[in-house]
Amino acid sequence: MQGERALAKTTRMNMLFDFYGPLLTDKQQTFLKFYYHDDYSLGEIASDFEISRQAVYEHLKRAEQALESYEDKLGLMARHxxxxxxxxxxxxxxxxxxxxxxxxxxxxxxxxxxxxxxxx
Known part of the structure; x- marks a missing residue:
């Protein structure tokens, strides 16, 4: 069940990114691509950018919240x-x-x- 939820979240984030990705900062776009599209771990991203795993996690959470906020306001993915x-x-x-x-x-x-x- 946990794997199904993770896959559903990954699919949703990738779809939201397709619709609203250009509205994010460059760093948010990069971290989301690495994590959701390229399947990097938090540790791998942290190592590549020489920051903590916690910092990566916080960047991802803010980016996810931004995508969800755009969808709540604009509804492009739901319409699609x-x-x-x-x-x-x-x-x-x-x-x-x-x-x-x-x-x-x-x-x-x-x-x-x-x-x-x-x-x-």
Whole structure:
């Protein structure tokens, strides 16, 4: 159970970082990348930056709190998750339609996915 929670937190932090990472300081971005993306330990990060493990921990906690605060205020990740849920449902419904109607609707759904991912 603990491993599942850790994985869920890592996934959430990586997603939040994708949305709000540029709003963080360079140091916060670096520490989050090392810890959540590259799977460095607190000790490894501390050694690389010649600071204490406690200092790394505090930098990470502040960065995590900032990401959560941005999400609370802006809700971009929640919107993204909801939108993709609806697009997945649309894809399933399109699959059940007769062939003449599928192609055009599938293109529209793909266009919506592309616009969400910044591929207009």
């Amino acid at each position: 998750v909801r939108l993709h849920g609806w697009l997945d449902a649309l894809d399933r419904q399109i699959g059940g339609l007769p062939e003449p109607h599928r192609e055009a609707l599938a293109r529209t759904a793909a266009g919506l996915r592309g616009s969400e991912d910044g591929e207009l």
